[in-house]
Amino acid sequence: MSRHDRQKWDQRYADPSHQLGKRAHTLLQQFAPPAIPGCRALELACGLGYSALWLAEQGYTVDAIDISFEALRRAQTEKLRRHLTNLTFIAADLDHFPLPGYAYDLVYGFRFLDRRLFPIIRERVRPGGLVIYETLNVRQQERYPGRDPSHLLALGELPAHFPGWQIIAARDDRYTSAFVGRKPKG
Numbered sequence: 001m002s003r004h005d006r007q008k009w010d011q012r013y014a015d016p017s018h019q020l021g022k023r024a025h026t027l028l029q030q031f032a033p034p035a036i037p038g039c040r041a042l043e044l045a046c047g048l049g050y051s052a053l054w055l056a057e058q059g060y061t062v063d064a065i066d067i068s069f070e071a072l073r074r075a076q077t078e079k080l081r082r083h084l085t086n087l088t089f090i091a092a093d094l095d096h097f098p099l100p101g102y103a104y105d106l107v108y109g110f111r112f113l114d115r116r117l118f119p120i121i122r123e124r125v126r127p128g129g130l131v132i133y134e135t136l137n138v139r140q141q142e143r144y145p146g147r148d149p150s151h152l153l154a155l156g157e158l159p160a161h162f163p164g165w166q167i168i169a170a171r172d173d174r175y176t177s178a179f180v181g182r183k184p185k186g
């Protein structure tokens with residue numbers, strides 16, 4: 001995808017009335033463990049960055065990736081306004097970008113699906129660390145029948161991508177599915 005994708009998302013985010021993602025995601029606020037010194041998180045497809053901004057304010061060191069220059073330009077402006085130095089926005093195509101090589105305490109993402117990333121996500125979470133994730137499921141097709149099914153989760157799919165992990169929450173809601181899980185320690 002890439003160049004076409006970037007243009008498409010840049011156009012959306014260039015519209016100042018675009019409100020998508022202008023607050024921290026509630027699942028993150030509910031399940032992110034309290035920050036401890038040195039803790040580090042990674043966000044996939046952060047959009048305008050409001051979840052990452054919130055998490056950095058809680059004390060995490062956050063890396064947040066998105067393909068859209070326009071979204072990250074707006075996110076960076078907000079980061080500077082809040083005087084946050086523990087947050088890095090990274091412009092990258094998750095189709096090709098190998099994730100930063102840290103062992104993260106928390107990896108999270110919302111409304112973005114690329115199944116090829118699941119093995120890398122599993123690897124990048126440190127033992128005992130968390131994944132918090134939510135995106136659209138196949139029930140979206142009831143509202144938008146033309147929707148590409150490869151971008152939609154099957155019902156009950158998410159826990160299967162994290163075999164052996166402790167399931168803290170897993171649910172299929174009306175149009176989205178969510179998963180919160182802890183990587184085994186040993």
Ligand SMILES: C[S@@+](CC[C@H](N)C(=O)[O-])C[C@H]1O[C@@H](n2cnc3c(N)ncnc32)[C@H](O)[C@@H]1O
Nearest residue numbers: 009021045046047066067068093094095110111
């Ligand atoms: C539906 S938005 C969700 C944004 C944010 N997670 C939220 O919940 O507000 C999908 C995001 O995925 C980003 N995206 C799409 N394809 C991407 C790719 N290949 N690599 C990185 N980001 C991508 C878009 O720029 C957009 O910000």
